[in-house]
Amino acid sequence: MANSSKVLVINGSYRDDGITDQAVEVSVAALNENGAETEIINLRDYPIEFCLNCRECTLQPGNSPGRCVLDDDMHALIEKIEAAQAFILASPTNFGSATAIYKRFMERLIAYAYWPWEQSYPKFRKADAAQKKAMLISSSAAPSWFGRWLFRTSKQLAMTAKTIGAEPVGTLFTGLANTEKHKRLPPKTVERARVLAAKLIST
Numbered sequence: 001m002a003n004s005s006k007v008l009v010i011n012g013s014y015r016d017d018g019i020t021d022q023a024v025e026v027s028v029a030a031l032n033e034n035g036a037e038t039e040i041i042n043l044r045d046y047p048i049e050f051c052l053n054c055r056e057c058t059l060q061p062g063n064s065p066g067r068c069v070l071d072d073d074m075h076a077l078i079e080k081i082e083a084a085q086a087f088i089l090a091s092p093t094n095f096g097s098a099t100a101i102y103k104r105f106m107e108r109l110i111a112y113a114y115w116p117w118e119q120s121y122p123k124f125r126k127a128d129a130a131q132k133k134a135m136l137i138s139s140s141a142a143p144s145w146f147g148r149w150l151f152r153t154s155k156q157l158a159m160t161a162k163t164i165g166a167e168p169v170g171t172l173f174t175g176l177a178n179t180e181k182h183k184r185l186p187p188k189t190v191e192r193a194r195v196l197a198a199k200l201i202s203t
Ligand SMILES: Cc1cc2nc3c(=O)[nH]c(=O)nc-3n(C[C@H](O)[C@H](O)[C@H](O)COP(=O)(O)O)c2cc1C
Pocket: 013, 014, 015, 017, 018, 019, 020, 021, 092, 093, 094, 095, 096, 097, 138, 139, 140, 141, 142, 147, 177, 178
């Protein structure tokens, strides 16, 4: 991938400068050093509504995402997703899953499914032709081996990647994220963030 890659970062953490923000920050710094263009969307500051399950967007055929009936910033976010060549998808683990704001975003990605009423399951418009790349970032209070194995967060981030037409290049998972109030990202995690960021924009 050329150095002029556009990387869109979608962050589902609730906290400024928590473990997720720090992981995003070091990854973005590595991407910028390598000439990539980056944009960070912190979902905590980004006004999108819940999916209505009206299925209007899913009834529109074609490879492009269907248009949602809601008039909010998800339209702009889908345009950004379509324009990006790579993604960082990030969410801490809350109650064994991605955060509620991340799930709200993820559910709105149903626009990436073609799903007529007579069909019992959706066909994801981009899933068979994943041409983009995604780096996944998650964390938990539990140790990382346990968190990755037990919780759904990593799988939800991977499902998001597939939905928007991206193949995961790897997961940066920080365990024991709660041992101090202002926990800093461990040096080994910083190192791995830089490796994954390079992978994200390599050809
Ligand atoms: C409401 C809530 C639920 C949580 N549930 C879990 C959980 O099920 N398992 C776990 O290991 N950690 C859990 N945690 C800890 C978070 O995963 C941890 O604080 C987070 O990874 C830190 O991310 P941040 O620094 O970006 O906020 C929970 C935290 C909160 C606030």
